[in-house]
Amino acid sequence: MDRLVSEVILMRAVDFGESDRIVHLLSPEVGRLTVIAKGARRSIKRFPGTLDLFNHLRVAVNRRRPGSMAMLEQATLLEPFLGLRVQSARYALASYLLELMDRMAPEGAARPDAQRLFGFVLSALRTLEGATPNARLRVLLELRAFDALGLRPELARCVRCGERPQGRVAFHVADGGVICGAHAGERSEGTLPVHVGTLKVLQQGLEYDYSRLGRLAFGPQALAEARQLLFRFQRFHVGIELRSERFLDESLGWAGLTPEST
Numbered sequence: 717m718d719r720l721v722s723e724v725i726l727m728r729a730v731d732f733g734e735s736d737r738i739v740h741l742l743s744p745e746v747g748r749l750t751v752i753a754k755g756a757r758r759s760i761k762r763f764p765g766t767l768d769l770f771n772h773l774r775v776a777v778n779r780r781r782p783g784s785m786a787m788l789e790q791a792t793l794l795e796p797f798l799g800l801r802v803q804s805a806r807y808a809l810a811s812y813l814l815e816l817m818d819r820m821a822p823e824g825a826a827r828p829d830a831q832r833l834f835g836f837v838l839s840a841l842r843t844l845e846g847a848t849p850n851a852r853l854r855v856l857l858e859l860r861a862f863d864a865l866g867l868r869p870e871l872a873r874c875v876r877c878g879e880r881p882q883g884r885v886a887f888h889v890a891d892g893g894v895i896c897g898a899h900a901g902e903r904s905e906g907t908l909p910v911h912v913g914t915l916k917v918l919q920q921g922l923e924y925d926y927s928r929l930g931r932l933a934f935g936p937q938a939l940a941e942a943r944q945l946l947f948r949f950q951r952f953h954v955g956i957e958l959r960s961e962r963f964l965d966e967s968l969g970w971a972g973l974t975p976e977s978t
């Protein structure tokens with residue numbers, strides 16, 4: 717496939733050299749895709765109003781140049797997501813989710829995986845455009861992001877024995893799932909305590925349609941546990957604090973969690 721024509725979401729754009737921009741895209745055909753937009757800064761006519769964060773575009777990309785970066789030939793704006801640019805919490809959460817995808821989504825993904833990732837990002841941006849982001853929506857969209865990345869945590873059954881646990885159980889971060897009372901044993905470093913009720917709400921968050929996510933009922937305790945669980949899960953898989961994370965914490969009016977606060 718020398719020439720790729722695909723709809724994409726723009727996840728990141730950085731200046732390169734004197735007149736070019738390097739653009740990170742997410743495509744339902746191939747997953748993450750890095751292209752060079754030649755002359756994007758020299759001439760505003762070259763890619764007018766298209767190479768901005770969040771933009772949903774249709775692009776044509778030339779991939780015929782072995783050993784060099786694919787080249788953006790054409791970009792048409794399909795959906796500008798203007799609603800994400802007028803409110804800081806929306807902007808912050810959308811930026812955070814795209815940064816997570818830009819870091820974690822595979823290049824040259826198999827088509828079903830690429831379609832799942834693209835579908836998640838498009839749904840998340842559309843949901844956010846009409847939402848008032850809060851801690852609950854952040855937790856649920858972050859969970860859906862990991863699900864789209866193929867990292868869905870096991871929330872319903874013990875990852876050791878397959879039983880449905882009751883009461884207060886443990887979540888094993890590295891094993892990516894819940895551990896029942898019988899198998900929790902000594903509390904080890906990689907686990908955190910969590911109530912089954914919290915896991916049930918998160919499970920619904922994976923199954924509900926995006927339009928219903930805002931209606932999921934989280935009590936204060938469940939929300940605190942869910943935040944801690946997602947924070948630990950994110951750190952385990954991403955390994956670092958993302959650039960947009962502190963801005964997001966500030967925008968949502970919460971102090972950032974640290975591993976020490978568990």
Ligand SMILES: [Zn+2]
Nearest residue numbers: 874877896899
């Ligand atoms: Zn068990």
